[in-house]
Amino acid sequence: MTDTCPFCKPDSERIWFEDDSGFVLRDAYPISQGHALVVPKQHNASLYDFPADTQAALWQLVSEARRRINEELRPDGFNVGVNDGEAAGQTVMHAHIHVIPRWTDDVADPRGGIRWVIPEKARYWGDE
Numbered sequence: 001m002t003d004t005c006p007f008c009k010p011d012s013e014r015i016w017f018e019d020d021s022g023f024v025l026r027d028a029y030p031i032s033q034g035h036a037l038v039v040p041k042q043h044n045a046s047l048y049d050f051p052a053d054t055q056a057a058l059w060q061l062v063s064e065a066r067r068r069i070n071e072e073l074r075p076d077g078f079n080v081g082v083n084d085g086e087a088a089g090q091t092v093m094h095a096h097i098h099v100i101p102r103w104t105d106d107v108a109d110p111r112g113g114i115r116w117v118i119p120e121k122a123r124y125w126g127d128e
Helices: 052-073 113-117
Strands: 015-018 022-026 036-040 077-081 097-102
Touching: 015 052, 022 052, 036 052, 052 077, 052 097, 077 113
Parallel strands: none
Antiparallel strands: 015 022, 022 036, 036 097, 077 097
């Protein structure tokens, strides 16, 4: 735990729901309506620094967050992802999993999804 980590001691009002392993917050800078973060209660920079049972419990929270978002907003799809390390774009060094609702036509062409983190390599399909 660090004094500057925004996930180590979040405002209780920001916590949407939780269990023994972690909690779910609405993202402070959402990509889309309903964008949520699944955050372990213990501070580690990488999700993969946790034992397998903790990782499994966090993925259960992802599933529950997805279910609740789906019930509330009825999106057409989801992107679920982890930025693991600075080179992967992680800016808060407390592990967390993004659950991002998506809608048809929220972008011109959603094909490739998370592959667009490196735009030059995202488009692998031929011209149609």
